[in-house]
Amino acid sequence: MREVAILGIGQTAVDEHWDKSLKELAGEASIAAISEANLKRVDAIFVGNMLSGMLSKQENIGVLLSDWLGIPGPETIKVEAACGSGAAAFRNGLISVASGEVDTALVVGVEKMTESLPIETTEALSTAADADYEAVFGLSFVSINALVMQRYLHVYGWSHTDFARFSINAHANALHNPNARLHLAITESEYNQARMIAAPINLLDASPIGDGAAAIILVPAEKLSPCTPFIAVAGSGAATDTISVHSRKDPLWLSAAAKSVKIAYQQARVTPTDIDLFELHDAFSIMSALSLEACGFAERGQAPRLAIEGEICPSGRIPITTRGGLKARGHPVGATGVYQLVEVVQQLRGEAGDTQIVDAKIGMAQNIGGSGASIITHILQKKN
């Protein structure tokens, strides 16, 4: 397989974009990435998206986008893996370029969620769970995660307030990201007193939905001029678990995260200590803890300690959500995985502004579809 380089990135702000349709959001991010890569066209377009059919009455969005971009005739598909759609699309674009099947791939994650009624959006999101054994009983994604967090507090003896630093760090970092949904620093006292959503998850444990798109151009590294610095995709792994948490022997262990990160570590020939930053899937604060543990950054049940001790902050041992994460950059579900990768690229290029990780060389991104059901992990590395 050929080594693959990221030649361009683009993103819109995550926001309520009342004036932009699905194709305009995807188009704006794509044009930015294509321009940065200095390309006129691409061979293939991989779109990560979950909700376009249900919320925008629009499928076939790969063709819609290539048509709108004025790129004639590229191969294009939409990839769906619930909230993991973005990284799943990236991984399929990666394999296409690495294998030699195509020479230039545009990967776009896009989601438009705020134009629908909240009940419609919640119902559409619940299609990531088992319709027959979860959604039908009224289990939403917040309530599934609330059950997991409650169990974690019970088993390991932490209190809710011990999770405060995950949200405080994300909000603090988002202040310096112009594309973040929430520019709002929060305190521990505000975290503790936030409105309850589904106990023990309150408003400041949960990520906000939003509209947005992020895009990446992939090319084979062999086509670049020799000695040009570039960002390489050093590792890529994907794995799944049962669709329902209640089917797992151990509901507090993200086996798909552990399996996918093991593949990515092996491919990239690195260990957790080599990772300079980690854009993880903090849809809820409990997921930050479970991801850190599954990826080898903390012992089981001990991830809140990393947060309390400041090790997840930009200056810490394993900085996470450096541009705001899902919690404060926002979570336009099918786009999120591509936002994470774009943000890792910004860090490795040294373009992350006030939350720049000093001398960042290797970054990781992990995107989760469903309640830990489908997990895709990528490791990016600065070369030359």
Place this chain on the structure above:
Amino acid sequence: MREVAILGIGQTAVDEHWDKSLKELAGEASIAAISEANLKRVDAIFVGNMLSGMLSKQENIGVLLSDWLGIPGPETIKVEAACGSGAAAFRNGLISVASGEVDTALVVGVEKMTESLPIETTEALSTAADADYEAVFGLSFVSINALVMQRYLHVYGWSHTDFARFSINAHANALHNPNARLHLAITESEYNQARMIAAPINLLDASPIGDGAAAIILVPAEKLSPCTPFIAVAGSGAATDTISVHSRKDPLWLSAAAKSVKIAYQQARVTPTDIDLFELHDAFSIMSALSLEACGFAERGQAPRLAIEGEICPSGRIPITTRGGLKARGHPVGATGVYQLVEVVQQLRGEAGDTQIVDAKIGMAQNIGGSGASIITHILQKKN
């Protein structure tokens, strides 16, 4: 890239499956394919599906399926390219195996369409068209195809009855396919008198929707015992056109079909005269004509002559829809592309019963998403 072999196939009947859910349909076809391939598990699952979110309130169906099958942890995604989703999923599975990224891939096309109200299904199908410039004006897929057919009749001087043989052939072939939706021979007089849907398309020009699933196991050919006969994927091409027919300079030319088939012919090192059978995308009879022309089997405007002269029948020069096609086997949209490939495999193995093409060695399948917007062509070849 490694040569890829088809090691197992499976399918359910296309029908109104009131007693089977989406996962049970996909599971039944998958178990058949996995058993035939004599495997215990697979590395990856690629699901082709268009409508599960809108009609069954279920996304993340790759995980749903692996979970239901009891296969622990494989990589899995859903691929959507409107009615071309099945072949698009197959193509992504193919690239994953050919590149060496995975060693065994299960490709499943599945769709459940008959449990919803007809208006819901029609609305869901219309998401393959441009929501802002087609669907919003009430253009359904039948009416888009009716405009194309009317134009074809006008430009080339054929009459509606000249298309009868496309439907008669499909229905005649489906009589011998136990998995076909319609077991019902039709006559030219019945074709001429069928109820009008959107002039000039009548009921016997249009394919029926249905529930169903088809599955294929892909492995690298190098892993098979030497000298074992097998079915190889000899060519694969994908291309797109504008999403709307009205944006095309020539609405009677399927440029994405021509482009994708050219790639497939080149990879397989064949020309149209080498193709022993062609499972084309006859969602409407006009599409049979346009596909035959774009793929080099007839001059422009002359495909109806092939039908009138019997050249599309099992004993003719280019047999099409040999197991009933979309017209009579049925069109469970996201599953259709996989059904087509399963049927080509049956022909190449000599398992096609009364519509067996004598000495078939090379077969082609072409799957179309939208109104000619996204087209994927595969060529399969008998080896050893």
